[in-house]
Amino acid sequence: MPSIRAPDSKQTATLSVVVKCRPLTERERHRSRDIVQVSDDKEVMLLDPDLTKDYLERVQNRTKERKYCFDYAFGSDSINGDVYKKAVSSKVAGVIQGLNATVFAYGSTGSGKTYTMVGSKGDPGLMVLSLHTIFDLIKKDTSSDDFEVTCSYIEVYNEVGNFILVVIYDLLEKSSAHLELREDPEQGIVVAGLRCIKVNSADKILELLNSGNSRRKTESTEANATSSRSHAVLEIIVKRKQRNKYRNQVIRGKLALVDLAGSERASETNSGGQKLRDGANINRSLLALANCINALGKQQKKGLAYVPYRNSKLTRILKDGLSGNSRTVMIATVSPADNQYHHTVNTLKYADRAKEIKTHIQKNIGTVDTHVEDYQRMIDNLQGLRHGYVGIIVSRGFVVVSVGFGDAAVLVGSFMMGESRPWEQSTTVGDVVLVERSSGGLASDSTLQFSTFACERLGFGYWDKIEVYRLKKELSEKETQLTVKSAEKTVEDEPSWLNVISRETSENVHERINIQKALFELEETNLRNRIELQHLDDAIAKEQAVEKDGAVLQVLRSRRQIILDNIRDNDEAGANYRKVEVEANEKHRCQLQDMIEEAISNNTNKTYLRILSQYRLLGMANTELQFEMAMRDQIIHNQREAQRNLWNLIMGLGLDQKQIMELAAMQGITIEDWTATPSNSISHIKPIPTSVGNKLPSCPSIEHSYSTSRVFQHQEKHWNSPHTVCREEHHSSYFLMSHSHSPTAYLGMRSSEHWVSERSGPCFYTPENLPQDLRHSYPEMRGQSKVWSENCISPSSFQEDLDQPKPDFGAAIRLPDGLWTESLGSASWRYHLVVLKL
Numbered sequence: 074m075p076s077i078r079a080p081d082s083k084q085t086a087t088l089s090v091v092v093k094c095r096p097l098t099e100r101e102r103h104r105s106r107d108i109v110q111v112s113d114d115k116e117v118m119l120l121d122p123d124l125t126k127d128y129l130e131r132v133q134n135r136t137k138e139r140k141y142c143f144d145y146a147f148g149s150d151s152i153n154g155d156v157y158k159k160a161v162s163s164k165v166a167g168v169i170q171g172l173n174a175t176v177f178a179y180g181s182t183g184s185g186k187t188y189t190m191v192g193s194k195g196d197p198g199l200m201v202l203s204l205h206t207i208f209d210l211i212k213k214d215t216s217s218d219d220f221e222v223t224c225s226y227i228e229v230y231n232e233v234g235n236f237i238l239v240v241i242y243d244l245l246e247k248s249s250a251h252l253e254l255r256e257d258p259e260q261g262i263v264v265a266g267l268r269c270i271k272v273n274s275a276d277k278i279l280e281l282l283n284s285g286n287s288r289r290k291t292e293s294t295e296a297n298a299t300s301s302r303s304h305a306v307l308e309i310i311v312k313r314k315q316r317n318k319y320r321n322q323v324i325r326g327k328l329a330l331v332d333l334a335g336s337e338r339a340s341e342t343n344s345g346g347q348k349l350r351d352g353a354n355i356n357r358s359l360l361a362l363a364n365c366i367n368a369l370g371k372q373q374k375k376g377l378a379y380v381p382y383r384n385s386k387l388t389r390i391l392k393d394g395l396s397g398n399s400r401t402v403m404i405a406t407v408s409p410a411d412n413q414y415h416h417t418v419n420t421l422k423y424a425d426r427a428k429e430i431k432t433h434i435q436k437n438i439g440t441v442d443t444h445v446e447d448y449q450r451m452i453d454n455l456q457g458l459r460h461g462y463v464g465i466i467v468s469r470g471f472v473v474v475s476v477g478f479g480d481a482a483v484l485v486g487s488f489m490m491g492e493s494r495p496w497e498q499s500t501t502v503g504d505v506v507l508v509e510r511s512s513g514g515l516a517s518d519s520t521l522q523f524s525t526f527a528c529e530r531l532g533f534g535y536w537d538k539i540e541v542y543r544l545k546k547e548l549s550e551k552e553t554q555l556t557v558k559s560a561e562k563t564v565e566d567e568p569s570w571l572n573v574i575s576r577e578t579s580e581n582v583h584e585r586i587n588i589q590k591a592l593f594e595l596e597e598t599n600l601r602n603r604i605e606l607q608h609l610d611d612a613i614a615k616e617q618a619v620e621k622d623g624a625v626l627q628v629l630r631s632r633r634q635i636i637l638d639n640i641r642d643n644d645e646a647g648a649n650y651r652k653v654e655v656e657a658n659e660k661h662r663c664q665l666q667d668m669i670e671e672a673i674s675n676n677t678n679k680t681y682l683r684i685l686s687q688y689r690l691l692g693m694a695n696t697e698l699q700f701e702m703a704m705r706d707q708i709i710h711n712q713r714e715a716q717r718n719l720w721n722l723i724m725g726l727g728l729d730q731k732q733i734m735e736l737a738a739m740q741g742i743t744i745e746d747w748t749a750t751p752s753n754s755i756s757h758i759k760p761i762p763t764s765v766g767n768k769l770p771s772c773p774s775i776e777h778s779y780s781t782s783r784v785f786q787h788q789e790k791h792w793n794s795p796h797t798v799c800r801e802e803h804h805s806s807y808f809l810m811s812h813s814h815s816p817t818a819y820l821g822m823r824s825s826e827h828w829v830s831e832r833s834g835p836c837f838y839t840p841e842n843l844p845q846d847l848r849h850s851y852p853e854m855r856g857q858s859k860v861w862s863e864n865c866i867s868p869s870s871f872q873e874d875l876d877q878p879k880p881d882f883g884a885a886i887r888l889p890d891g892l893w894t895e896s897l898g899s900a901s902w903r904y905h906l907v908v909l910k911l
């Protein structure tokens with residue numbers, strides 16, 4: 074039975090900071106002095122490397138000696154197993170309970186990061202030990218739960234071409250393409266196109282890990298013979314499917330293990346050429362990380378300082394681990410050698426600041442609801458389509474969403490409700506996947522298996538995205554043609570030049586989007602700061618009226634100053650983005666454009682370059698769309714937070730259900746279905762739109778209002794049936810299910826306030842048997858009928874279902890302005906079909 078899940082309360086955790094000092098290497102032993110002393114498993118004493126300092130300098134505190142205290146500190150005689158047991162194992166154990174954990178190693182080149190994370194045969198590293206724990210715990214688990222473990226391994230590397238590109242590679246692919254980062258309001262930052270491999274044993278992952286490590290870019294530098302030139306992130310996802318009385322719950326825990334590249338100064342590594350540039354660029358990512366750590370440390374003390382995650386891909390990937398939903402351990406690795414003093418003190422300073430960082434932990438519980446949420450999101454994403462239609466089929470818990478436009482048909486996504494999506498490994502929610510129509514398409518049985526499909530990523534489903542996709546395809550086709558032609562013409566450089574240009578163009582567009590989002594976030598942060606400032610001013614004015622210079626007033630004033638400082642810092646950061654980042658991006662864009670135009674005027678691959686140019690323009694249009702989406706996601710996020718807080722507040726009052734219902738009724742608020750749900754389920758509270766008035770309706774009504782101008786309303790006709798409403802509130806639309814016992818089908822068209830027409834009774838339409846009045850109203854539908862019947866499901870198979878007993882399930886989809894919906898029920902909820910005309 075679908076039900077609504079209670080928002081799990083978030084717990085705040087502090088980032089756990091561990092320092093690990095490696096032993097002196099054989100080479101160092103002859104020429105360096107050990108200056109790191111660890112005591113009490115917590116304290117680190119860093120001695121002054123300069124032995125020549127006299128007594129006076131030392132007593133006058135001019136010594137460079139430093140002392141720090143951390144959660145744990147391990148000296149040069151410790152092994153990785155010690156670190157794991159004390160500082161990491163408990164966090165890893167939480168992963169199979171649905172909690173996220175991140176472990177990252179931070180330190181200078183040659184300080185022992187890779188040794189700590191990967192280790193050696195005799196001293197296995199944290200990656201290896203964590204994997205063994207996960208599989209051991211799964212083995213020992215006595216519940217009837219099913220587990221699924223998947224892993225991915227990426228590398229973030231700075232590639233230097235005409236411009237510096239930070240690229241992401243899949244280390245589990247033999248020859249990985251560049252992967253892009255995407256943002257999802259539910260999942261956070263995701264790497265699009267990343268392969269997640271299902272694994273059944275730690276050994277299998279270790280095998281993958283080894284092959285991935287062999288693909289990592291390493292170089293020999295003065296500081297380290299096998300210095301990692303890239304950052305590596307191993308992600309293990311454990312899904313636990315719980316079977317209980319009420320529903321299938323899917324708990325999802327994620328473990329991210331990060332081996333960062335070393336920070337070094339070029340002079341010290343004796344690097345030159347590519348290595349030197351690598352070093353400088355690795356440092357840029359690490360600098361961005363250090364800036365985030367600084368800002369996060371500051372934030373805990375001060376309030377809303379902006380955290381510049383967007384300044385690098387690395388920090389965007391690590392965002393969850395740094396402040397989001399994760400129990401995080403930072404392992405700061407240091408060398409004991411005296412000539413490494415500066416690096417060691419820098420690492421220890423950052424580690425010290427990181428102690429202030431707080432994360433907010435929450436179990437990742439997914440249910441049927443979560444998947445409906447995914448489903449809704451897809452629809453939402455598709456609302457930007459200006460032409461065509463969306464078809465959605467639900468069959469015994471299997472949901473398929475498809476889009477038709479022009480003469481193409483696209484499967485947007487598909488998933489089992491309460492189960493993992495079948496092609497989850499190749500897609501993320503909201504992706505548009507292209508399905509080949511050839512052999513079979515959708516089978517008409519209840520499992521709706523696709524016999525063949527080919528996936529192509531398209532982005533988030535906006536029409537412009539589809540256009541970009543089409544152009545991208547054209548581009549790649551052109552590239553293939555050019556490769557052949559160039560071989561004939563022996564113009565060897567051209568295809569690779571074109572490749573580089575198109576890659577850099579795409580990167581430039583993404584960078585622009587990223588900068589705009591950063592600016593938006595900065596404004597959002599300052600908006601909240603200004604609200605607090607307003608409250609503080611009010612409080613100060615009130616307090617001043619009572620007492621002129623009391624302690625409370627002083628506290629308020631000093632808080633006010635902090636907020637003012639934050640506003641100023643954030644404004645400065647915004648100005649810097651506009652001045653430096655936007656300008657650099659624009660300059661880069663102009664350079665690329667000039668290169669393209671020059672090539673066009675030289676008559677080099679005119680068509681290809683025109684397409685590229687057009688792609689760039691569309692990319693800019695996409696920037697706007699993505700920006701709008703980011704804003705919308707932010708609003709959704711804020712609304713959810715507000716709702717969670719309100720609910721917690723209500724529950725904290727200790728009132729019983731009846732009292733809460735009465736209070737809500739007095740305020741004109743309907744609380745949906747509070748019964749028949751497991752203990753951790755809640756109902757949703759929705760204010761009744763003003764047009765309805767403050768009177769509590771006498772029947773279960775479903776209304777929704779939101780902050781934008783769009784307000785949609787749908788009234789369920791079957792008041793008397795026992796409803797369980799499954800609703801995912803969403804900014805612009807939502808999905809609901811009801812367990813009505815009578816056959817239902819809804820058909821509505823939105824007027825200014827309500828759905829004006831509604832039908833009930835057994836009805837099922839395909840474009841072929843669409844009633845005359847509907848055809849008349851929606852002539853465009855007929856135009857799509859061919860695509861419709863070929864790509865969704867054959868009318869005859871639906872008809873078979875219609876001959877069966879009438880449905881016990883009804884559904885409706887709430888849609889934004891101008892869309893219409895028709896939902897169809899049939900036997901035992903075998904199919905539920907919704908057509909959205911866009």
Ligand SMILES: Nc1ncnc2c1ncn2[C@@H]1O[C@H](COP(=O)(O)OP(=O)(O)OP(=O)(O)O)[C@@H](O)[C@H]1O
Pocket residue numbers: 094095096098151180181182183184185186187188189297299300301302333334335336406
């Ligand atoms: N605990 C340890 N015990 C023995 N040897 C160690 C230990 N830690 C590091 N080493 C050795 O120190 C050297 C440098 O270590 P490692 O490659 O792990 O450094 P790193 O911080 O990953 O460097 P980079 O950033 O350049 O990749 C290696 O030869 C490694 O075997």
